[in-house]
Amino acid sequence: MQQSMNNANVLQKEDIAVFVNCIADKNFDDFLLPIVRFANLPFAFLALNNGFAFTVKASVNIDETFSADLIQQIAATVATEESYCLVENCLEHPLALKYHWAEVQPAFRALIGFPLRTKSGVTIGCVVFLHSVNLRIRDVEIGMIQYAISQLMNIMELTYQYGLEQMEATLVNRKFTHDLRNPLTVISLNTEILSMEPGVSQEVLDMCGQIKNATKGMNDLIETFSTLQKKSPK
Amino acid sequence: MKKRVLIYEDDDDIRQLSEIILLKEGYEVASKSTCETIVADVQNTMPDLILMDLWIPDIGGQEAIRLVKQETALKDIPVVIFSANDELESICKNVNANGFLKKPFDILHLKNIVSQHISSATAVN
Numbered sequence: 310m311q312q313s314m315n316n317a318n319v320l321q322k323e324d325i326a327v328f329v330n331c332i333a334d335k336n337f338d339d340f341l342l343p344i345v346r347f348a349n350l351p352f353a354f355l356a357l358n359n360g361f362a363f364t365v366k367a368s369v370n371i372d373e374t375f376s377a378d379l380i381q382q383i384a385a386t387v388a389t390e391e392s393y394c395l396v397e398n399c400l401e402h403p404l405a406l407k408y409h410w411a412e413v414q415p416a417f418r419a420l421i422g423f424p425l426r427t428k429s430g431v432t433i434g435c436v437v438f439l440h441s442v443n444l445r446i447r448d449v450e451i452g453m454i455q456y457a458i459s460q461l462m463n464i465m466e467l468t469y470q471y472g473l474e475q476m477e478a479t480l481v482n483r484k485f486t487h488d489l490r491n492p493l494t495v496i497s498l499n500t501e502i503l504s505m506e507p508g509v510s511q512e513v514l515d516m517c518g519q520i521k522n523a524t525k526g527m528n529d530l531i532e533t534f535s536t537l538q539k540k541s542p543k
Numbered sequence: 544m545k546k547r548v549l550i551y552e553d554d555d556d557i558r559q560l561s562e563i564i565l566l567k568e569g570y571e572v573a574s575k576s577t578c579e580t581i582v583a584d585v586q587n588t589m590p591d592l593i594l595m596d597l598w599i600p601d602i603g604g605q606e607a608i609r610l611v612k613q614e615t616a617l618k619d620i621p622v623v624i625f626s627a628n629d630e631l632e633s634i635c636k637n638v639n640a641n642g643f644l645k646k647p648f649d650i651l652h653l654k655n656i657v658s659q660h661i662s663s664a665t666a667v668n
Binding site: 483486487488489490491493494495496497498499501502524528535539 | 554556557560561563564598627628629646647648649650
């Protein structure tokens with residue numbers, strides 16, 4: 310474990326081995342060591358074995374990132390062996406904005422799901438699931454997990470950025486339609502008031518009618534635009 | 544006795560036009576361009592109806608309506624949202640507003656919704 314402590318940001322074979330052994334033996338006394346070390350890793354680790362789920366949280370600050378409730382929720386969900394339910398459950402969590410899953414290796418049966426972000430958008434990590442973990446983990450398997458994590462973190466980042474752009478576009482569109490409707494209201498009301506003035510000429514009345522038709526046409530366009538924007542893929 | 548309408552609208556033109564229309568209709572009208580002192584405003588004015596824009600400084604129309612509806616003495620005053628927002632119906636339900644009027648609206652719609660909600664409130668009281 311001394312070696313692990315010296316490589317605080319690298320997933321170590323010993324980490325997994327400790328967890329797997331703890332799970333297999335139902336002896337949790339040794340959990341503390343990897344937990345301490347994982348506190349410096351940018352992801353959380355969840356090991357599974359024979360339907361039991363154990364969560365090992367890793368984060369810079371547990372209070373700001375994974376809540377205890379969420380960890381319990383994840384554990385409960387996975388304990389039913391319905392791993393993919395996690396997607397639905399966690400989507401409802403305010404910290405979980407986007408998800409991706411990947412089968413790392415059929416033989417290893419590891420699923421990597423992520424991510425959890427703070428409300429300010431800081432990536433605080435992902436959750437790793439290991440199914441049927443073999444006690445004798447090969448170095449190459451450790452490497453595969455790490456590679457998958459880094460790849461998925463990259464995808465996650467891209468997806469998150471895309472999501473931000475979509476969100477920004479939605480907000481811009483919303484403001485756009487809102488800011489068009491206000492002047493249309495002013496034009497429409499003024500036109501009506503003008504047309505109701507006593508002694509107004511037929512010519513002015515005709516003009517008011519044209520303005521009214523034009524504003525209605527503009528408003529119809531805004532409605533169409535707004536509807537299309539709502540239907541556009543998120 | 545004239546019925547009183549309190550308008551919250553930050554767009555000067557829409558606020559003035561709404562005032563003109565409702566004054567001509569025989570209402571007593573007061574208006575504000577911000578809503579951060581809404582509870583005090585409403586307590587002072589005791590309107591028969593509040594017309595509330597949603598995108599209004601400083602606390603926003605939704606929060607302003609919530610504050611009014613939390614006050615026992617004010618919660619029965621009908622609040623009508625008038626806004627260019629697309630989700631008016633759901634917002635109206637969420638904040639317990641009594642009705643909504645989507646912008647752009649015409650004079651008849653404004654008159655109708657104001658008279659309808661004032662009449663309903665009067666009938667209940």
